[in-house]
Structures are given as C-alpha cells and as structure tokens.
Amino acid sequence: MxxxxxxxxxxxxxxxxxxxxxxxxxxxxxxxxxxxxxDGIHAEATLNSLSDGMANVSHGPIPDIGWPAMTMDMTLLDGAETGEVAPGDTVMMMLEKGPDGMYGIRALMPME
Ligand SMILES: [Cu+2]
The missing domain is CATH 1.20.5 (Single alpha-helices involved in coiled-coils or other helix-helix interfaces)
Structure with missing residues (x-):
C-alpha cells in the first residue's frame, strides 16, 4: 500500500x-x-476590381518586400480566398510567392 x-x-x-x-x-x-x-506578407489595400484569377488593388508601401505604394494587377494564387470581399472594399491582402516566384494573392479579407 x-x-x-x-x-x-x-x-x-x-x-x-x-x-x-x-x-x-x-x-x-x-x-x-x-x-x-x-514568405507570407500581409498588407492593406483597396480592392478596385476582381476577376477570374486577377485582382486590381491599390496598396500602400509594403516594406517587407520593398514595394512602394501603387495600383496594380495581382494574380490570385490557386485556391485564393476572396469570397467575402467586393470591389470598393478596403481589404487585408495575404500575399505569397507563387510558382513563378512572383507574389500573388493567397487571400483577401475584409478590414474590420
Ligand atoms: Cu504593387
């Protein structure tokens, strides 16, 4: 015991x-x-348009990857999540390098 x-x-x-x-x-x-x-980068942007495989965004400077502020087309990566945003929205972009080594959009999330 x-x-x-x-x-x-x-x-x-x-x-x-x-x-x-x-x-x-x-x-x-x-x-x-x-x-x-x-490699995952987060940046705020205004979503100007959204089409198949492409988003046009206006973003501020992204010092993490040395980008100045600009308006640009960005590739939507395979399976990118964009379901909750619409053109005109201020969004949080999650960027990742795609197969071509260029940054593309992994997800767009509405800003609270
Ligand atoms: Cu840019």
Missing part, C-alpha cells in the same frame, strides 16, 4: 513536468512554422 501511494505521488509530481515539456515543444513547432512562413 505504501508503495502504491509513493507511485501515485511520483506520478502526480512528474505529470506536470511532462505537460510543460509538451507545451514547450508545441511552442517551438509554432515558432518554426511561423519562420517557415516568412
């Missing part, structure tokens, strides 16, 4: 440490994912 109590006490002591370690590795993975996604 005494051994069982000791075993339970040990389990209670070591469990939180195991949990903490799991959290730590989870955190590390999140950090790793984030740096792996450093």
């Amino acid at each position: 005494r051994n069982l109590t000791l075993a339970l006490a040990l389990a209670a002591l070591t469990a939180p440490a195991a949990l903490a370690q799991a959290n730590m590795s989870g955190h590390d993975m999140t950090m790793g994912d984030h740096s792996a996604m450093s």
Whole structure:
C-alpha cells in the first residue's frame, strides 16, 4: 500500500513536468512554422476590381518586400480566398510567392 501511494505521488509530481515539456515543444513547432512562413506578407489595400484569377488593388508601401505604394494587377494564387470581399472594399491582402516566384494573392479579407 505504501508503495502504491509513493507511485501515485511520483506520478502526480512528474505529470506536470511532462505537460510543460509538451507545451514547450508545441511552442517551438509554432515558432518554426511561423519562420517557415516568412514568405507570407500581409498588407492593406483597396480592392478596385476582381476577376477570374486577377485582382486590381491599390496598396500602400509594403516594406517587407520593398514595394512602394501603387495600383496594380495581382494574380490570385490557386485556391485564393476572396469570397467575402467586393470591389470598393478596403481589404487585408495575404500575399505569397507563387510558382513563378512572383507574389500573388493567397487571400483577401475584409478590414474590420
Ligand atoms: Cu504593387
């Protein structure tokens, strides 16, 4: 009986440490994912028009990738999410490099 109590006490002591370690590795993975996604750029823009595979946007400077403010056509990447925005909206653009190495739109989200 005494051994069982000791075993339970040990389990209670070591469990939180195991949990903490799991959290730590989870955190590390999140950090790793984030740096792996450093190609993902967010920028605010006005959506001027939206057509199949293309969006025309007016965006401010995007220092992350060295772009000045401009109005431009941008490719919509395969499977880009644009369902909740319409021309005239102020949007948050999520940009990623496409297969051609050029930045394209991964998603357009309405600005709150
Ligand atoms: Cu531009």
